[in-house]
Amino acid sequence: MSTQPPKFYKNPSIATILSFFFMGLGQIYNGQIGKGIVFIILYGISVTLMWVVIGFVTTPILWIWGMVDANNSAKKINEKMATE
Secondary structure, eight states: OOOOOOOOOOOHHHHHHHHHHSTTHHHHHTTOHHHHHHHHHHHHHHHHGGGGSTHHHHHHHHHHHHHHHHHHHHHHHHHHHHHO
């Protein structure tokens, strides 16, 4: 009888909510540390660009993209774990 280590699935809703409150946190929750750091840096740059108006366009787009990416990434991670 072989025992397998427990699988820890990612909750897409939690990943999305974390990204809602802090950009990149949903990716970090999913274990995608590098991607999360990139999102945090991009978000910081985008917020800074609000001084030159373009940030008012890029920041909401980046924020929504981060939430959608966190959700989709969690689902993909779960699908991959389910087939292992």
